[in-house]
Amino acid sequence: MKKIKIDAYPLLEKIRKEKPVVHHLTNWVTIYDCANIVKVLGGSPVMAHAKEEVAQMAGLASSLVLNIGTLTPELIEAMKIAASAANKKGIPVILDACGAGATSFRDKKSFELLDEAKIDIIKGNASEIARISGEGIRTKGVDAGRVNKDLVQLAKKLALQRKCAVVVTGKEDIVVSENNLYLVKNGHPMMADVVGTGCMAASVIGAFAAVENDLTLAAAAGLVCFEIAAECAAKKSLGPASFKEKLFDCLYSLDRKTINRLQKVEG
């Protein structure tokens, strides 16, 4: 792995210009933040979860983000319908495996979703990705547990198994597919002190995937922008709440120069 530069800014510019619709079926905790992060990026968030309308809504969208943070049987049913519509339309489907490994219900439903629909990007922290890969690791809350396996190998295995891109968030983010690998080393520890940054990362990836066919590049570019904004925000904040406010503000006005100067990517 060596240091590389990725062209993140042109994708951000494309989101700001094209305002892609990013359809979400997500959890009730961070649903506002997921919508708002897409909005401040310049995209058009839509959060609709009734099984009666999700297929048609996905048909209006440029990407679909699924997050299992507060899963119910009804919501997973709607997710399958939305994912199937997204698959038919050929738009990317992002799964945030939020809390995978915490309960057997959640695991079972996640696997059902992965088996019945084509997921294009699976995103989680180390323990969530381990669980989705079929490893027997339990999550403590929604925070990352420790995983002793070689994470890159684990993520690569899952990418091959599910024929998708895999994103493992953490101090260093792994973005991997059959043929690509990026490590994103941006970010700030304060991100772990506020609820929702993980969910927002998936929504950001959804917005970038809406404008870029190379899904590993899209995911890496999204993480770079989001985490550089976090670095800028942390400099001006007094705690997690002011940090979060500044994270939105910084992402809103993030420019090419800052992205190129601060990005830390290996590939």
Next chain:
Amino acid sequence: MKKIKIDAYPLLEKIRKEKPVVHHLTNWVTIYDCANIVKVLGGSPVMAHAKEEVAQMAGLASSLVLNIGTLTPELIEAMKIAASAANKKGIPVILDACGAGATSFRDKKSFELLDEAKIDIIKGNASEIARISGEGIRTKGVDAGRVNKDLVQLAKKLALQRKCAVVVTGKEDIVVSENNLYLVKNGHPMMADVVGTGCMAASVIGAFAAVENDLTLAAAAGLVCFEIAAECAAKKSLGPASFKEKLFDCLYSLDRKTINRLQKVEG
């Protein structure tokens, strides 16, 4: 149309003094902001959606706000029950046609609601109001599409058809009923860069309608206050998130002098 002054402050004062209960059945995305905007205005927000209790809750309220942003069949059922109870009690019912036109499910359920209950104020952006009027325009996400019709005429038509007041939000807001017309020209472009300002506008209108029988005056006065607060907030903000925080703070302490100095209304 000529420039006029409306007496918005006395209504705001009345909300602060009487603390009217504003009952909401709304979406899961901006539910907190809808409650909080009513609270900082001085009102008492109640968000309850179980069909088993909405009639009784509406019976405790001074107005009812319905928002179809994340509609489900169960929620629309509860909305009908709440609206019917509100109609019986004689309190105003405000419908935020959030996302109307996006899916046929949403349209169908909106029309059902409008047919089965008396809605006193219908509020939406241009494309949503067009759809509710029966025009065949599709919404892109929750953002306003472009509408070529004469918007005032369209809103007036809907007002006559449904015997209600109609509010079309946009750069200039139209507030119209059979006999009244206001144009509210306050506001700030930053309002479109943060999720929830549209939903909050409906909740603000709900709070004003709770204390004023002239529903077009109530709606115009609510928009004037909300959008003047937005103008004040924009001057102090660095981006959409700090703007939103300051919007709440500014509305909380909005005074008569500021309202009278900054209001831009035609009628």
Next chain:
Amino acid sequence: MKKIKIDAYPLLEKIRKEKPVVHHLTNWVTIYDCANIVKVLGGSPVMAHAKEEVAQMAGLASSLVLNIGTLTPELIEAMKIAASAANKKGIPVILDACGAGATSFRDKKSFELLDEAKIDIIKGNASEIARISGEGIRTKGVDAGRVNKDLVQLAKKLALQRKCAVVVTGKEDIVVSENNLYLVKNGHPMMADVVGTGCMAASVIGAFAAVENDLTLAAAAGLVCFEIAAECAAKKSLGPASFKEKLFDCLYSLDRKTINRLQKVEG
């Protein structure tokens, strides 16, 4: 009653060190704030409400917080299952009687919950606690009504009746059990001007109860920390929204010295 000092800081330190999982089944309005307040305290919030997984999730937790703010029959069913699992595991169950007294559905379901599961701490404002005690007082929205009864006696009666600790929030908070009584006199009026502080207080109590077996001490210590953070925040805020942001920031960095200097407890 005389002024006393309670050892709140060691409990806060314990939360920061042990990061206990606090499982919530709560309302859709303040769900984010409930999660985030636990997170900034240093705990691990989990918000899961599907009846299929709540028992297992409660099994991973160190305390369980139930909040009936936006109750449905499905949610109360899941609450019973979660509470039963929590009872079996022996972790404390906190009930925020949010909006009790507003509707007969809410009252009936609250009583069912109290009859079918062991609740360890019941928390509410004066009118909510009066209703849960079986008094015939109606709530106006979610704000505290006036209660003419001697509140301490009322709370004590409920504590004996339900064999639990009872917390009555207000200008002065009452924390009472069969054998203990604390009055917490910290806090700031601005707390009543922003939606969610009541719900957050219950989550804070949940986090403290997760690390301390003496539940009245846990509740009093939690309220002391939360309300001292509110006092610090109020000094730096321009209105309810900036107050709320600073409340999170202040709680995040609250230290032993500030707690000991500012606490106002009687016992």
